[in-house]
Amino acid sequence: MLAPEVWNFKPPSVALQVEKGSLKNARECVEFCVSNHYFNHSVSLILPSDCKLPISLSNGPGKESEYYKIRDLPVLELISPNFIRNFVKQGNSSALSIGTNIDSDTCVCLTPTGMLVLSLERVAFERLGLEGKPSFFCRMKPPSRYVVKIDLTETCFKPNKKNYERVVRCLMHNLKIRTDMILSWDPPDSSVCPSSVASYFSSLGYEVSTGRKEISTKKLMEVQIPKSIMEIDTEEALEWLGAISVGVDTNEWCDLSTGLFAEEDFNNLPAQFHQWTGFYTSRQITSFLEELMSYFRSQKDIPWISLSVQGFEDSAVHWKLDENYFHQSAENSYSILLDHNGKYVLWKTLGANRKFKTKSK
Structure with missing residues (x-):
């Protein structure tokens, strides 16, 4: 019989930093996060709409350059x-x-x-x-x-x-x-x-x-979209966006959403998920975000957009020259949520920036 404590492992520790407010007053914070995350492996975009993205966006960041x-x-x-x-x-x-x-x-x-x-x-x-x-x-x-x-x-x-x-x-x-x-x-x-x-x-x-670049697109015909996603708990909103990214099916999604919001807080809308995987520089991500925001401002029927960027787990650094955590989890990613009222939420996720502790007998 296996000793139960052998399998009683805690999940890898991560640090989640959250910033929210008016993009007009905090644009520099968002630009700092994007421009100083040098090594980007995947970029994901969520749109609560069935509109067709222009070619310049559907091809993803760095469309005119290769790695x-x-x-x-x-x-x-x-x-x-x-x-x-x-x-x-x-x-x-x-x-x-x-x-x-x-x-x-x-x-x-x-x-x-x-x-x-x-x-x-x-x-x-x-x-x-x-x-x-x-x-x-x-x-x-x-x-x-x-x-x-x-x-x-x-x-x-x-x-x-x-x-x-x-x-x-x-x-x-x-x-x-x-x-x-x-x-x-x-x-x-x-x-x-x-x-x-x-x-x-x-x-x-x-x-x-x-280098090899991959493009993935999913379109969902009818999804329960929160009416005021900016007003809910930031961690729960991030989990909800993550559910879309990993492809939680509609039934499970509804069960999850019911625990986060009241039923009347939803709209049934189409949604789409785009993901680009490869190697993207911070300058390419910055240019892509600027183009995306310009497109978003012209599409008043899209209530909000979400952009998520995932770094490389085995890069020597993550943001700027900060050393990447390597004992358990080298997570380094960020997500940005924007709406037409000029509000934003920025999540930064990284491996816990603390030293690994060992117990001595």
């Missing part, structure tokens, strides 16, 4: 003078190692601000020989994980400077980090093709392929 997968790329290539000059200091490059686990492997990312971040196990960190800090989430001594940050935009980070030459020497001789990466480049202006970065790495002899 690319580069196999077995040495991290040394990301600090080459040509790459920094053409793709870091001009436009914005976002790159992320794939096929690596944040809790056990070396994870690499390049933020659009030009910061190269290495998340390393202790042995790899000691071999590398560069300055870094212990992971915030490691309690043990010596720490089991370290984070190294290299600012590629510093004026002193160039050939023949001590700092640059030291980084090159460590990545060339001490620890030769090679990994599969996905990369997207937002050029400085529309006259430059985003695929230039793919051509650059291909000319160096690396295997470069176009």
